Amino acid sequence: MSVEAAAIDGKPVRLTGKPLIFFLTLLAALGMLATNMYLASFPSIGRDLAASPAQVKLTLTVFLLGFAFGQLVIGPLSDMLGRRPLLLAGLIVYAITSVLCAIATHIDWMIGIRIVQAVGACTGSVIARAVARDLFQGDALTRSLAMITTLVAVAPGFSPLLGGIIETLVGWRGTFAFLALVGAFAAAVVWLRIPETHDARDSAPKLGEAFASYFELLGTRAFLVPGLSIACAMAGLFAFFASAPIIFIEHFGVAPIVFGTIPCFTVFAVFAGGFSAPRLAKRWSGMKPILFGLTIMLIGASAMFTAAYLNYAGMPQVLATLMIFLFGMGIVSPLSTVVAMRPFPEKAGAVSALIGFCQMAGGALGTILLSLLPFPLLQALPTVMAGGAIIGLGAVLLFGKRS
Template sequence: MTRTHSFWLIPLLGYLVAFGPLSIDTYLPSLPEIAKNLGASQQMVQYSITSFLVGMAIGMLIIGPLSDQLGRKKILLVGTFTYALTSLGCAMVQDAESLVLLRALQSLGAAAAAVLARALVRDYFDHQQAASILSSMHIISMIVMIFAPLLGAFIVNTLDWRWIFYLLAAVSVFAFVAIALIIKEPQRDTTKPPSIKDYLSSYAVCFSEPKVTLLILTNGFSFAGMFAFIAASAFVYIEYFGYRESTYGLLFSANIGAIIVMTVINKQLLTRASSETALRFAITVSAISACLMALISVSYADIALLFIASSMLFISVTGSIGANCLATLFAIIPERAGTAAGLLVAMQFALGSISTYITSLLFDGTPASLLIVMASFGALSFASYGLSLMISHKKQPH
């Protein structure tokens, strides 16, 4: 790569990773207006979120190993082009059913951006650099999460909800041009034509390494705890503790700020230590916070400050765990970077969906019940990581 390409590459990869949160969070403030404009129920419009999340998970599982065979750049270009077309389609729909379908198709483009941006980190950088760069990309994604709802609300209030999708189309066109100019296809073996057998073998290689599965679960359970918080925290803050909606918004944004702070700390740690050491630190913080949440749930859950502090500490390291887990996966299966990235992020969405369902069953409106659910997922994350260490120890020569 040229010097110019090196300078713009990391910002572009962070920009691509932000497609997912940008597609969801910018759109959330417009849901009531969309339902009214299209003459649809709130539930029907909410299905457009579900279809997008399901499409993201499926798309990642397909696109990851496919890129290991066909290359990253061409799939990225197809993905961003698809995203632009479907965004324009969403802007022009006349019924909610069409919106649900187009959002599912739009998610495939977002999945390509999210997975392949991460896989390209492995293609361009060594193992140690990868964890730091993935952390930087996560910071960009978190900043988008803070400002995307504000941008969406501004568009709805000043223009029309359809302009949100015109904006997303423009974002994708910009990405398409940037990919064409900046991304250089990494060298790979092109002598062997792609096949279904090779495609499936990508997953076989990944799952043949027990540590790969356990690290994917380590990250997935950590994010599941955060999804539980997302699903029920509004009820705790607003209905149980009696905070205003604006206060809840500030507290929710504070959690995102905590993720950014801990991810910056993770980047600094990676300048002096390996990604495995950084992962151990993040998992330790997560385990401590899970223990605190379990203790607080027994007798002190009614104290708002303890609920806020313990849940924020748990959420703060989710980004660091994700970046370090993926960097470690790249070191274990370097030739399957696309598959590894697809599996890791798809598992986040899959376990996140399971988490929200479990939370809906177990949450009784009290902070104690939410803390127990989050602590349980934290314990599963720690157990998965502990098993991965045991496997690594057994493989070491004595």
């Protein structure tokens, strides 16, 4: 059914083609928007709500935890109940909780609301991938998931800048008001343009069975190898986000307003990798494109570490080696998502949820390791990046061919 087609029997008109892909990208990016856009507002939130820096950071921590674990419930529920009703409910929750954050008068209130907001956000992320798996097959699935994953990876490059602009113009409450508008817009599009894409039969796994299937999937090489590759890629990416302000502002002396533009440039490397991913998948079969991407990641991380160890790590060298790493990550992340989802069409929701959990768990582990390593930050960052690439390479080389 085309976008222009009339509704039949009161059913929504289906989006198709690029409009559908871009909308699924918006759904998948809701979590990134809710975590990155308000980072520049931490000081003003602390002042307005009389909160300590640790309390303000807790609003981010509880969101990440709610997002990670919420996916494990939302995925199988979407297999049981269908995509559309759960997606509508999640978007409404996201919009309402964003409004409640915008009018919050106490930090404890905001911390509690952020947990619920994370559940709404992860609904969009999980179901976006599941809908793509429902609607696309073969090369079309590879292209669609590659584009969605790549565009979502680009979001952290621009969302802090957008959040900083809103903070400057109207304050931190305006950022959450903007998120509420995004959630309301997405809910309206789902209501009007997105029909159900999954036939929730009685044979769909029950919630308890779905949790058991997580352990089954983690014990299956067909999922574990690409899932581990995703986690390793995200470890390096989140380690970069966590260390970037210190490296560029404190170490290199970049002005904060200039720093806000740096991610806008580095994400083009991610986009270039994602653009290359489906083309590499056509040329090489199996895990070879992922192996290539992990190798590029290792080259970039090793070059950064070598430059830092030799005291030759100026800002041009750091940016150049970082973009090499991010190019490889842009290949690994979307193709690993495709490889992980393709063998399990009947469990698309659960697989999508577990992929999202791997992303968040890998990212969290990367930031934790970054703070624990007894090295200068310019050496610790490439160590985490290289370590993730090596683990991913080992998994693919040892088990990838038999997965």
